[in-house]
Amino acid sequence: xxxxxxxxxxxxxxxxxxxxxxxxxxxxxxxxxxxxxxxxxxxxxxxxxxxxxxxxxxxxxxxxxxxxxxxxxxxxxxxxxxxxxxxxxxxxxxxxxxxxxxxxxxxxxxxxxxxxxxxxxxxxxxxxxxxxxxxxxxxxxx
Amino acid sequence: xxxxxxxxxxxxxxxxxxxxxxxxxxxxxxxxxxxxxxxxxxxxxxxxxxxxxxxxxxxxxxxxxxxxxxxxxxxxxxxxxxxxxxxxxxxxxxxxxxxxxxxxxxxxxxxxxxxxxxxxxxxxxxxxxxxxxxxxxxxxxx
DNA sequence: GTCAGTGCAAACCCTTTGCAGAAAG
DNA sequence: CTTTCTGCAAAGGGTTTGCACTGAC
Numbered sequence: 001x002x003x004x005x006x007x008x009x010x011x012x013x014x015x016x017x018x019x020x021x022x023x024x025x026x027x028x029x030x031x032x033x034x035x036x037x038x039x040x041x042x043x044x045x046x047x048x049x050x051x052x053x054x055x056x057x058x059x060x061x062x063x064x065x066x067x068x069x070x071x072x073x074x075x076x077x078x079x080x081x082x083x084x085x086x087x088x089x090x091x092x093x094x095x096x097x098x099x100x101x102x103x104x105x106x107x108x109x110x111x112x113x114x115x116x117x118x119x120x121x122x123x124x125x126x127x128x129x130x131x132x133x134x135x136x137x138x139x140x141x142x
Numbered sequence: 143x144x145x146x147x148x149x150x151x152x153x154x155x156x157x158x159x160x161x162x163x164x165x166x167x168x169x170x171x172x173x174x175x176x177x178x179x180x181x182x183x184x185x186x187x188x189x190x191x192x193x194x195x196x197x198x199x200x201x202x203x204x205x206x207x208x209x210x211x212x213x214x215x216x217x218x219x220x221x222x223x224x225x226x227x228x229x230x231x232x233x234x235x236x237x238x239x240x241x242x243x244x245x246x247x248x249x250x251x252x253x254x255x256x257x258x259x260x261x262x263x264x265x266x267x268x269x270x271x272x273x274x275x276x277x278x279x280x281x282x283x284x
Numbered sequence: 285g286t287c288a289g290t291g292c293a294a295a296c297c298c299t300t301t302g303c304a305g306a307a308a309g
Numbered sequence: 310c311t312t313t314c315t316g317c318a319a320a321g322g323g324t325t326t327g328c329a330c331t332g333a334c
Contacts, residue, residue: 027308027314046299061316066299068314085222085230085324087298100267115264121279122257125242128281135277137263139270169289169333188324203291208324210289227299229323 010038022075032058033068037078037092043099043108045087081108083136098135111137164217174200175210179220179234185241185250187229223250225278240277253279 010018015034019026036052037044044052050065060068069090072078081089083101089108098116100109118133157176161168178194179186186194192207202210211232214220223231225243231250240258242251260275 025308025313029315063300063317064315070300082227083224085224085227088227100270102267102270103273109267111264116260118258118277122253124279124281125244125251128242128244128283131245131280131282133277133279135260135275137266137275138273139266140273141270167288167333171290205292205325206290212325 010035018077022077024071024075024077029060029064030068032060033065034072037090041092043081043089043091045089047087049090081134083108098137100137100139102139102141104141160219164219166213166217166219171202171206172210174202175207176214176219179232183234185223185231185233187231189229191232223276225250240279242279242281244281244283246283
């Protein structure tokens with residue numbers, strides 16, 4: 001069973017089910033924020049999520065955006081991407097893949113997983129277990 | 143030139159030369175901060191650099207630490223490592239290598255470059271050039 | 285003397301928190 | 310009705326900035 005992640009707008013039932021699957025109570029604001037995150041197949045910062053939500057006429061506060069994004073990330077619904085000391089990006093794609101980060105535009109772009117994958121991890125420091133691997137290719141224009 | 147009682151591993155002449163090579167005017171504070179950075183083979187945050195400098199009896203202000211670390215990084219003397227949204231780490235090793243980041247301890251550990259290297263970059267987004275590649279393996283204790 | 289570097293405190297910006305009111309079950 | 314969520318504003322914490330002072334050449 002191959003499930004492809006669609007980039008089109010998801011119905012609120014689908015969104016609600018997705019929240020349920022991750023143990024997240026689907027309130028109105030959470031559904032709206034999930035809608036923003038999953039319909040844009042882009043990487044958004046908290047601020048951008050708030051702007052986008054506001055632009056769509058959703059009524060959400062800044063605190064709720066931050067709290068909700070943190071919750072979604074903790075529950076595994078989305079992934080935090082740390083590439084810029086000034087802001088955290090949120091990636092609706094939780095599958096294994098890496099990123100280009102454009103230092104000039106601040107844009108974060110998915111890297112085709114087939115193009116670069118770390119297949120064998122090196123020995124980890126004693127007493128630790130791997131939690132995740134991030135590869136960031138920093139690029140500049142021209 | 144008066145020698146101060148310190149634990150520095152590089153002579154101030156060596157440090158001064160290193161700053162010169164990177165086009166950095168070697169002032170007293172810059173030499174002291176370079177001393178802290180290069181004698182500790184660790185990854186330090188700005189705050190840790192300040193603490194360490196103070197502990198050694200160096201007289202540097204917080205603003206100068208931040209300005210100087212930024213300058214060193216811009217000039218290629220040290221490398222910024224972005225792994226934690228709450229602080230930037232500075233790595234005196236500018237050679238190609240990657241990192242383990244311990245989420246429990248906040249510790250950043252060098253990964254032996256022979257253990258993991260990205261030898262062929264995937265095609266970059268159109269109109270961009272690679273600036274650097276960061277691989278972060280996030281680990282937890284136990 | 286001139287220009288760059290430094291120190292201090294205040295400003296900044298993103299993010300988190302405290303708490304009262306609203307909503308979900 | 311009880312518990313959880315939301316919104317507002319204020320606090321928090323790392324980093325940057327404005328400006329006067331100091332130091333290097």
